[in-house]
Amino acid sequence: MADLKENASQTAGPYVHIGCMPQTAGLKRRNMSALLGEVMVSDDTDAITLDIAVLDGDGVPIKDGLIEIWQAAPDGSYAPSKDFAHWGRQVTDMETGQARFTTVKPGAAKGQAPHILIWIAARGINLALTSRIYFPDEDNKLDPIFRAAEARAATLIAAQTKTGYAHTIHLQGPKETVFFDV
Amino acid sequence: MTDTPFLPRDLDWHPPALHHDYRSSRLRAPQQKLLHIPQTETELTGPTFGQGDLGPLDDDLILNYAANGQSAQGPRIIVHGKLLDENGRAVPNKLIEVWQANAGGRYRHVNDGYLAPLDDNFGGCGRCLSGADGRYSFRTILPGPYPWPNGANDWRPAHIHFSVFGDGFAQRLITQMYFEGDPHIKLCPIVQSIPDDTAINRLVARLDMDATVPMDIRAYRFDIVLRGRQATVFENQMEGT
Numbered sequence A: 001m002a003d004l005k006e007n008a009s010q011t012a013g014p015y016v017h018i019g020c021m022p023q024t025a026g027l028k029r030r031n032m033s034a035l036l037g038e039v040m041v042s043d044d045t046d047a048i049t050l051d052i053a054v055l056d057g058d059g060v061p062i063k064d065g066l067i068e069i070w071q072a073a074p075d076g077s078y079a080p081s082k083d084f085a086h087w088g089r090q091v092t093d094m095e096t097g098q099a100r101f102t103t104v105k106p107g108a109a110k111g112q113a114p115h116i117l118i119w120i121a122a123r124g125i126n127l128a129l130t131s132r133i134y135f136p137d138e139d140n141k142l143d144p145i146f147r148a149a150e151a152r153a154a155t156l157i158a159a160q161t162k163t164g165y166a167h168t169i170h171l172q173g174p175k176e177t178v179f180f181d182v
Numbered sequence B: 001m002t003d004t005p006f007l008p009r010d011l012d013w014h015p016p017a018l019h020h021d022y023r024s025s026r027l028r029a030p031q032q033k034l035l036h037i038p039q040t041e042t043e044l045t046g047p048t049f050g051q052g053d054l055g056p057l058d059d060d061l062i063l064n065y066a067a068n069g070q071s072a073q074g075p076r077i078i079v080h081g082k083l084l085d086e087n088g089r090a091v092p093n094k095l096i097e098v099w100q101a102n103a104g105g106r107y108r109h110v111n112d113g114y115l116a117p118l119d120d121n122f123g124g125c126g127r128c129l130s131g132a133d134g135r136y137s138f139r140t141i142l143p144g145p146y147p148w149p150n151g152a153n154d155w156r157p158a159h160i161h162f163s164v165f166g167d168g169f170a171q172r173l174i175t176q177m178y179f180e181g182d183p184h185i186k187l188c189p190i191v192q193s194i195p196d197d198t199a200i201n202r203l204v205a206r207l208d209m210d211a212t213v214p215m216d217i218r219a220y221r222f223d224i225v226l227r228g229r230q231a232t233v234f235e236n237q238m239e240g241t
């Protein structure tokens, strides 16, 4: 029954900030309640930074995008916890294009290598893009989804930084990131 | 695993990544096909939200940015409907976030310089949770159409942006809602990036006189459908017990 098909997706447009991270749009938040998704960890002790940039076909960082991540806790579990939100979101900075998450490194879930789901919505993206971030210091070859990316699997691996990891998403070109239909 | 997989997404029903008439998609559309992968716990789970996450005026855009005793300018409307999945089941307790331009077609956003004025009493940001029966509702004002840099003379139909969470991240959806009778729907490259007219029609809210409050506020009905779940033996057993 066509009436019970999923709603068609539409782009988030350039003003996605207003609805999802209103403080970044310049809203003074008069009478608006708490922000959602900005803080993932209650205690920074074991936190890592995860820096993400999304480059368009010209290699230019997109500066009007929304990025969400969803990941297991260090024990590999998705069970709700007071200390860790599993879910976070940030916008790509309007000046630099960088998005920074403060999170913890996920543990391995059954049969998979540690990974973070990344979801990207922005102007010019008609159906939000889903990918995964894997880590350079893990045995990713045992992970069936990583392996499914075959020759392009390297596009899913973040780079180590002093305080955590950095990952660049390429929307197009020879280094185009693997995006999933899940 | 406690959850059965979601039904596959019909990628021919959604707009293709590249829609040439929508200029911004040209440098942002991936050129490789999406890689189909099985759903794991990562995609079958997702964040949950509760009333404690929301403020009392989050679902009222007429008032949630207005000074005391004042309200946003423009035709007052209720937007309401049901959050369902493709199996026709209500999807309860899910976060729905909305954003929109004001009655003149101007966004309260640092990057919007359209010459229509801002409304001091309108922010354009709202959110609500679907109820136990999947119903959701918010109050707002009718947004105005606005011009945008794409073709030589492109105007967006009046619309409200929706961000919707489901039970699992694989159901996460961003879309837009349009208004019955708007002549810009046929002219808009973003709307027309959707290949199927039936799919477009499903994004068009209908005037709902039954939910309209006389002498107060008109209502528009907009149902939102998320991906359904595959049937399993386990599920049938549950229904039978």
Ligand SMILES: [Fe+2]
Pocket (backbone or CB within 6 Å): A013, A015, B101, B156, B159, B161
């Ligand atoms: Fe818009």
